Amino acid sequence: MTPDLRPVTDADWDSWYSSLERAFGGVRESDQERALYRDLTELDRSFGAWDEGAWVGTAGAFSFRLSVPGGAMVPAAGVTMVSVAATHRRQGVLTAMMRHQLDSVRELGEPLAVLTASEPAIYGRFGYGTATYAMSVDVDSSRVAIAAPPGTEGVRLRFADPEQAAEACEAVYLRRVGSRPGMPARSPGWGRQPLLDPPADREGGSPLQCVLAERGGETVGYARFHNRPDWSDTGPRGVVVLRDAAAGDPGAYAALWRFLCGIDLTSSVRSRNLPVDDPLLHLVSDVRRCSVRVRDSLHLRPVELGAALRARTYRAPVDVVLEVADAFCPWNTGRWRLSGDAKGASCERTRDAADLELSVRELGSAYLGGVSLSSLAGAGRVRELREGALAEASAAFGSDVAPWLPHGF
Ligand SMILES: CC(=O)SCCNC(=O)CCNC(=O)[C@H](O)C(C)(C)COP(=O)(O)OP(=O)(O)OC[C@H]1O[C@@H](n2cnc3c(N)ncnc32)[C@H](O)[C@@H]1OP(=O)(O)O
Numbered sequence: 023m024t025p026d027l028r029p030v031t032d033a034d035w036d037s038w039y040s041s042l043e044r045a046f047g048g049v050r051e052s053d054q055e056r057a058l059y060r061d062l063t064e065l066d067r068s069f070g071a072w073d074e075g076a077w078v079g080t081a082g083a084f085s086f087r088l089s090v091p092g093g094a095m096v097p098a099a100g101v102t103m104v105s106v107a108a109t110h111r112r113q114g115v116l117t118a119m120m121r122h123q124l125d126s127v128r129e130l131g132e133p134l135a136v137l138t139a140s141e142p143a144i145y146g147r148f149g150y151g152t153a154t155y156a157m158s159v160d161v162d163s164s165r166v167a168i169a170a171p172p173g174t175e176g177v178r179l180r181f182a183d184p185e186q187a188a189e190a191c192e193a194v195y196l197r198r199v200g201s202r203p204g205m206p207a208r209s210p211g212w213g214r215q216p217l218l219d220p221p222a223d224r225e226g227g228s229p230l231q232c233v234l235a236e237r238g239g240e241t242v243g244y245a246r247f248h249n250r251p252d253w254s255d256t257g258p259r260g261v262v263v264l265r266d267a268a269a270g271d272p273g274a275y276a277a278l279w280r281f282l283c284g285i286d287l288t289s290s291v292r293s294r295n296l297p298v299d300d301p302l303l304h305l306v307s308d309v310r311r312c313s314v315r316v317r318d319s320l321h322l323r324p325v326e327l328g329a330a331l332r333a334r335t336y337r338a339p340v341d342v343v344l345e346v347a348d349a350f351c352p353w354n355t356g357r358w359r360l361s362g363d364a365k366g367a368s369c370e371r372t373r374d375a376a377d378l379e380l381s382v383r384e385l386g387s388a389y390l391g392g393v394s395l396s397s398l399a400g401a402g403r404v405r406e407l408r409e410g411a412l413a414e415a416s417a418a419f420g421s422d423v424a425p426w427l428p429h430g431f
Pocket residue numbers: 045046101102103104105106107110111112113114115116117118137138139140141143144147
């Protein structure tokens with residue numbers, strides 16, 4: 023099938039979005055969610071496949087800037103709202119939409135495309151590699167103590183209305199963006215996403231609650247969560263379902279976790295999305311009682327390889343020739359010399375002999391510094407052609423802090 027791809031107009035948005043909802047099972051989102059995503063939808067980047075008077079495919083992108091190693095904010099297409107109607111699956115509709123979309127991203131000059139996948143097996147064929155991971159924890163707060171590093175004592179905590187506190191929380195978030203690769207600089211409107219509070223997302227708990235951490239009158243952190251009361255024959259065993267938390271310093275972060283783990287009538291705190299190196303792992307007295315699990319989160323594709331590799335810095339000096347395969351975006355295929363260090367980098371085409379052989383997907387995985395080229399080589403996905411080149415490149419691509427995507431899109 024050669025799909026008829028069409029742009030989405032203002033008048034189309036509702037039917038287009040409804041067809042997306044149907045592909046995800048047909049449950050209509052709350053009015054609050056629909057209204058927010060209507061506002062956030064960039065119509066000029068939204069399109070779909072059309073067949074006999076109906077949408078049979080949808081896709082769109084947000085114009086993000088993403089934090090990369092070294093702290094630069096790099097333009098990235100945030101690929102979103104991808105679906106194909108169940109009646110039209112496995113006929114090449116997604117492939118046609120990905121072709122159209124990546125060509126458009128290239129025309130716009132964005133070096134990167136990123137997404138979160140409903141199923142990780144879908145996007146590798148289009149050159150996306152898993153670049154960040156999310157850690158889930160279920161902290162047994164009845165058995166785990168939280169340390170109090172210097173600065174914890176001076177923190178004052180207070181409940182605040184999530185809407186009224188949104189601006190103060192957003193300011194804390196924005197101050198953290200450049201410190202961790204993978205975080206998007208939220209453009210106007212995105213600060214409202216953490217306030218979405220449909221009952222279906224509360225895991226049986228309360229409406230969203232917000233606690234601010236303040237020091238000397240200044241907001242230095244926040245936690246937003248639901249409280250799910252529960253009782254057993256032996257007593258209360260409520261669950262705190264953490265939606266998000268952020269703090270500008272260790273004392274404020276510890277104060278927030280001490281609060282979360284100490285809420286009366288609860289015995290556990292659940293979070294579904296923390297960085298894999300979150301300081302919580304070192305604040306708890308017993309990490310085994312945190313039931314840690316890890317899953318893939320952000321998938322990244324270098325769209326313009328040279329521009330992408332030049333946009334970040336490298337933790338150690340590197341000078342390697344990469345032989346890159348890119349079947350879906352062949353303009354990246356070929357040999358590139360990457361030279362860089364902690365101050366900057368160049369990446370240009372070369373005819374010199376290659377040191378490493380890999381595909382664009384491995385470079386997508388390694389790009390934010392959270393997946394090492396050495397571990398990919400261990401799976402046979404990177405081939406070393408010059409002795410020592412793998413260790414050199416792998417060390418250079420690494421990041422001191424684990425990259426992390428703080429929220430879906
Ligand atoms: C960023 C996001 O928005 S993620 C959300 C993705 N959307 C969903 O999960 C909603 C439910 N699923 C769907 O809408 C569809 O099944 C899609 C979008 C995942 C796939 O659309 P299709 O039009 O069927 O894909 P298409 O026919 O182009 O398939 C291309 C290739 O991907 C493979 N593929 C497609 N879906 C999957 C999958 N879920 N798992 C593994 N492989 C898949 C196909 O087998 C095909 O492989 P081939 O080239 O080797 O033959």
